[in-house]
Amino acid sequence: MVRAPCCEKMGLKKGPWSPEEDQILVSYIQKHGHGNWRALPKQSGLLRCGKSCRLRWINYLRPDIKRGNFTKEEEEAIINLHEMLGNRWSAIAARLPGRTDNEIKNVWHTHLKKKLKHYDESSQDSKGESTIQISKCDNNDVMGNINNNLATTSLQRCSSEVSSVTDSSVEKVAVKEELDYSSEYFPTIDESFWSEELSKEDVSETNEFLPLVESVEDSKVNGGGMDFWYNLFIRAGDMPDLPEF
């Protein structure tokens, strides 16, 4: 395949986006959508290549982007999902609503890798057990449901152990954590599960996931982490409307 000439050779702009460019891109997409990224710059009058426009929109301008620092829950989810999925950032991002693959990738390389390294080092000091610090989940009921209904991940095992602690929601507790993160603790998930074609019916047939939806909808509990857990364990795109808490 013949590679398309790069932006610079075409006289197109590169580098940081100006507020004016952002404005043009947003208003164009709001009006016309983004059917064809390659044609978009021409039609909108932007001196950018389509690829650059797409990236800017996806990583920064999309209205559903959640800005700001990652919560502890999100960080823990990234660690767990990375353990399951590897460097498939887009797949991880699909399970963290409002976060982009680029953002997750950056967070991984700047924060989480170091964090994990730190855990590894501290865990090597003890024999077979390590002590890690995690934040207590905001809502024990939710975590209980997760623990009842989902195959256990390392995070959930931690959560079940802290669920008896009843005061401050940000209290840090020391949790004994076994070193072995073997498949015993992760559900066997074949590729079809992660594929975008999985329907709602398929989800219900994959057992653990539906009961969580029901429990969330029924419980109407108030907790900052609710949307997060709700979205994380239900496939993006097949989600029912979020319940009001």
Next chain:
DNA sequence: AACCATCGCAACCGCACCAGT
């Protein structure tokens, strides 16, 4: 205050994949 090192984030690059012809 000036310089340097490090960090964090936005953006780019190159490749792979897919659909249409």
Next chain:
DNA sequence: GACTGGTGCGGTTGCGATGGT
């Protein structure tokens, strides 16, 4: 089946911000 164009993805880079000396 081969070719082409569009899109998506993961790795990498550039650069401003921040902190330390």
